[in-house]
Amino acid sequence: MKVTGFVGSPRKNGNTAALVFKVLEGAEKAGAETELVYLCDYDFKDCQGCMHCKSSDSCRLEDGMQELYDKIRFSDAIVFGTPVYFSQMSGLMKNFIDRMYALIDREYNSRIDAGIKYSVVMTQGNPNRAAFRDITKTFDFAMHFFEGVNSGWVVAGGLAKPKDVLEQEDILDEAFETGIKLAGQNNSEETGI
DSSP states (O other): OOEEEEEEEETSHHHHHHHHHHHHHHHHTTEEEEEEGGGGGGGGOOOOOOOOHHHEEEEEEEEHHHOOOOHHHTEEEEEEEEHHHHHHEEHHHHHHHHHHHGGGGGTBBBSSSSSOOEEEOOOEEEHHHHHHTTTHHHHHHHEEEEEEEEEEEEOOOOOTTTGGGGOOOOHHHHHHHHHHHHHHHHOOOOOOO
16 A cells, blocks of 8 residues: 655645654554655646646646656555645645646546545644634545545644644644554545544
């Protein structure tokens, strides 16, 4: 099993990266091969809405997203990690999700293996972990095209500084357990918020 974590924060040593790393540690404990990917290391443009991907089997934009498509294709499970910026997922993560549109065909069938498992990590300053719950709908809606199986959400709140999450042992434990579940064989759909 291959689990790939995509970090949608520009802070490589921040809270989002730390939590995605913890999910991947749990997945490794369950026997998975893991990879941590920082989206900020890839130069990719916004979706142009040209619909080329519906008349062809690929996106017409030749940029860093081509390598990211392969990372998705060769993963059995993925972790989306995003900080909450101005009550939404980061722009970097939203662009990544938008560009995943090329992975479905004209009839909205998946171009990757159906049933990919996924988890989402969100970090935020607001201490109310449910404050931005609506963000989860974007991930769930996008992943339904791939018949994605939600293996859980990890939301850390009350974060003011880049390493604050390291002081929240309960959240770190939740992230680790989410990784174990993500790499496991059970495909039951559930959420953590």
